[in-house]
Amino acid sequence: MQVSLSAVKGRTKMELDPRTKLFAMIVVSMIMITGDIRGIGFYIGIGIALIPFVLLLISGNLSKAIIYGILITFSSFMEIMVMNVSGIANIIFLFLSGMISRFLPGVFMGYYLVSSTTVGEFITAMKKMRISDKIVIPFTVMFRFIPTIVDENKSIGMAMKMRGIGIGGNRKNLIELVEYRLIPVIMATVRVGNELSAAALTKGLETNQKRTSICKIGFHFSDLIVFGYVMAGAVLFAFNQMNGF
Template identity: 30%
Template sequence: MENFNFGYTNSPYLWMDPRSKALLFLAANFALWGGTNYFASNLFFVFIVLLLINGKQTRMAMTAFVIYFAFLAIDVVLISKLSGTVSILLLTIFRVTRLYMPVICAAILLIRTTTVSEFVAAFKRMGLSDKIIIPFSVMFRFFPTLGEEWRNIRNAMRFRGIRFDWQSIMLSPIKTLEYVIVPLLMSTVKISGDLSAASISRGLGGPKERTCFKQIRFGILDYGVVILSSIFMIFTILDGM
């Protein structure tokens, strides 16, 4: 049996099935199509924020909420009154960032509130091939591990008295590349190899049927997520026609 956790998961108030989170992430990508329909997009984003709070990602949820609606206000009030290069620049920064906020929040919900064990067990239940599950399970853990490595690099730079901010990037781009990007790229290669080896050592892709301590099943919240996500995707498709 297996039930391994990589330390990025908080116990939510109401447990969600990984399959409903994956569908939510897919539906969030439809927000990129329906960005001009403020009511539907905003309502769906608030729904994602509430799910983040349910997953005990309250700080992230509140930060995303403030950024999203601040950028929306700038988009609606300010950019519409401007023209020319300034309008295009602000539109690129604020509107594009706002449109990607639901996707980012849904991805955070999926990654930070789901163990790899739950992910593998859920998609095994769907009958997916190991050729699909194993790469995704490795990728599923890759980004949190890369985030940890990034924090370690910054702490090491701070310990040696090396700053990493916008001023240092603008004044010393080559030094920044040497001290930050190169170690991060080297760590990326090592992390990908270690995660692949760990997946094989844990028996992923083996011929025997795997079991999991966690019971994977849909609850009331999952059905609500599936229904609302499906409605949003259908509405976005019809609205775009």
């Protein structure tokens, strides 16, 4: 599973500027987390929740788009059903659907952002926003690294299961559980990190010259559409929050 900022360009049909993606992500997670699901707010929520679905679909990530679509449809139906149920069932339904509809769009938007952007594009876009190297480099390393951590964690989990360390294993002490899982992961990650710094040195990242890039970053017509849609959603949302229609 490729979750990191990829090094090579996949077969994307529509190119979006990383800045547009970033803007869309902020708006989507903000509206979904603080949003209201009653009345007009419900429809705005649906409209905004559609953004990650469409973007994932267009970028050729069919399986993720379908998973997301099913989950979000499920939670929307739950939210409609909730109106007719009362008591303890109401709380459970509300909570489940609330969790899904509030956090999932942001998560999948983030997934889309990192899976459809190459490292080069990301750095160039950040540079165009005049962000200092001191922020850009750690950010890039971080996005590149989170999948590595997940990967290492998976392998170490398997190795530890073989030794009977884990939930259901013969060592049930919680502190030991944390210790024997966490420390190998940290060690492995630090080691990979050292190699990364060596690689960065050989690539000449340390010279204080202006970076050049072969990535062409710029706003296109597709950016305008996405930007317009997201902006419309944000304005409607702000309007709704203020006067409640």
